[in-house]
Amino acid sequence: MKEYFQKKSFKILCIVVGILFLISLFTLFTGGFVFPNLLGAISTPMQKVSTMVANNAQATATNLTRSYEDLLAENQALKEEINSLNSQLVDYYQMKQENEQLRNFLELKSENKDYQLVAGSVVGRDPNDVFYSFRVDQGSLAGVSVNDPVITEAGLVGWVSSVSSMYCNVTTILSADTNISAVDKASRDSGIVTSDLKLADQGLIRLGLLEADNQVKAGDIIVTSGIGGIFPKNLPIGKAVEVKNNTTDVSLYATIEPFVNVKTVKDVLIITDFEGQGEALSTVINSSSSTSSSSPSSAASSSSSSSSAASSGSSAASSAASGGTE
Numbered sequence: 001m002k003e004y005f006q007k008k009s010f011k012i013l014c015i016v017v018g019i020l021f022l023i024s025l026f027t028l029f030t031g032g033f034v035f036p037n038l039l040g041a042i043s044t045p046m047q048k049v050s051t052m053v054a055n056n057a058q059a060t061a062t063n064l065t066r067s068y069e070d071l072l073a074e075n076q077a078l079k080e081e082i083n084s085l086n087s088q089l090v091d092y093y094q095m096k097q098e099n100e101q102l103r104n105f106l107e108l109k110s111e112n113k114d115y116q117l118v119a120g121s122v123v124g125r126d127p128n129d130v131f132y133s134f135r136v137d138q139g140s141l142a143g144v145s146v147n148d149p150v151i152t153e154a155g156l157v158g159w160v161s162s163v164s165s166m167y168c169n170v171t172t173i174l175s176a177d178t179n180i181s182a183v184d185k186a187s188r189d190s191g192i193v194t195s196d197l198k199l200a201d202q203g204l205i206r207l208g209l210l211e212a213d214n215q216v217k218a219g220d221i222i223v224t225s226g227i228g229g230i231f232p233k234n235l236p237i238g239k240a241v242e243v244k245n246n247t248t249d250v251s252l253y254a255t256i257e258p259f260v261n262v263k264t265v266k267d268v269l270i271i272t273d274f275e276g277q278g279e280a281l282s283t284v285i286n287s288s289s290s291t292s293s294s295s296p297s298s299a300a301s302s303s304s305s306s307s308s309a310a311s312s313g314s315s316a317a318s319s320a321a322s323g324g325t326e
Contacts, residue, residue, distance in 0.1 A: 155259035
């Protein structure tokens with residue numbers, strides 16, 4: 001008998017009886033809800049899993065029983081919805097661009113009330129042009145003409161070199177064909193802004209024909225002088241980097257970093273009219289005409305003066321039509 005109580009099976013039996021006794025006591029004191037709660041805790045997750053499986057099975061069965069026509073119609077409806085959303089996205093970007101252009105337009109207009117401005121966007125670039133010219137989606141129908149200055153809110157970009165009814169081509173300030181009368185806002189030293197292939201590759205321009213005793217220094221702001229009637233006065237051009245000796249003559253020049261990166265510009269404003277536009281050309285032509293009318297009365301002298309006036313007027317007109325000069 002003593003050996004039986006020492007067996008492993010008897011010990012296990014005692015443990016099970018003890019556990020049952022404790023559960024009975026706990027049930028007695030808690031009102032008898034332990035077993036139902038325990039069963040509920042075990043069965044609830046299983047019920048959730050079975051419900052999910054049943055719902056998925058039902059949805060799969062429904063899709064399998066749908067006709068080909070139903071699926072085709074749903075696919076077409078989804079395509080139309082995608083196209084509508086894409087169209088709305090295009091309209092959004094268009095409105096965003098127009099709002100940005102309008103904001104820049106209004107800011108410049110409020111600061112320069114004499115400017116007549118046309119907003120445009122860059123729609124093409126010539127990959128073979130080392131001076132980074134580009135095409136803008138505004139032309140003569142919008143009032144754009146050859147030699148009109150092209151700017152952004154940050155500063156000068158270039159000038160209109162050719163025009164059609166619906167678009168125009170812009171030669172940038174990086175071009176060797178560009179010649180702009182400019183002045184240092186700090187020192188008041190003046191010169192001509194142009195560029196060359198080496199500078200253009202670095203995105204730089206130069207203020208040339210500086211006097212030996214010039215006071216231009218790094219950081220100075222360079223703006224248009226307004227001389228020549230092609231560009232209005234005080235258009236920001238760029239910031240002086242350093243002053244160097246010209247290798248071809250005894251003059252000095254300053255390298256300039258433009259305020260606008262013409263290589264990546266996307267939206268521009270074209271100045272179609274401003275106070276003083278074309279005044280230099282008119283002055284030259286009128287002066288030439290006046291000289292002709294006051295010449296000696298002899299036929300030979302009169303003919304010579306008329307020829308001289310015509311030559312002067314043609315030279316002035318050619319200078320303006322060459323684009324970007326002064």
